[in-house]
Amino acid sequence: MxxxxxxxxxxxxxFAVASLAVAVTGFASLGGITDPVQxxxxxxxxxFWAFLGAVSAAIAxxxxxxxxTPKRGEEA
Numbered sequence: 001m002x003x004x005x006x007x008x009x010x011x012x013x014x015f016a017v018a019s020l021a022v023a024v025t026g027f028a029s030l031g032g033i034t035d036p037v038q039x040x041x042x043x044x045x046x047x048f049w050a051f052l053g054a055v056s057a058a059i060a061x062x063x064x065x066x067x068x069t070p071k072r073g074e075e076a
Contacts, residue, residue, distance in 0.1 A: 005064075009060050
């Protein structure tokens with residue numbers, strides 16, 4: 001299955017936004033948790049989603065950079 005660069009950029013950006021939204025929600029909800037074990041688990045969960053968002057944003061950025069780079073034989 002082939003995915004075009006434009007689709008990669010769009011899917012990567014949308015997944016990055018969704019992942020970072022989940023991470024922000026996780027970080028914001030830490031104040032209401034009183035159990036230290038549950039708070040540590042929630043913090044790890046939020047950092048995991050932040051990591052996924054960062055990786056997805058990086059993939060989308062690389063795909064965007066690749067789409068902007070002229071191909072061999074083309075002028076800039």
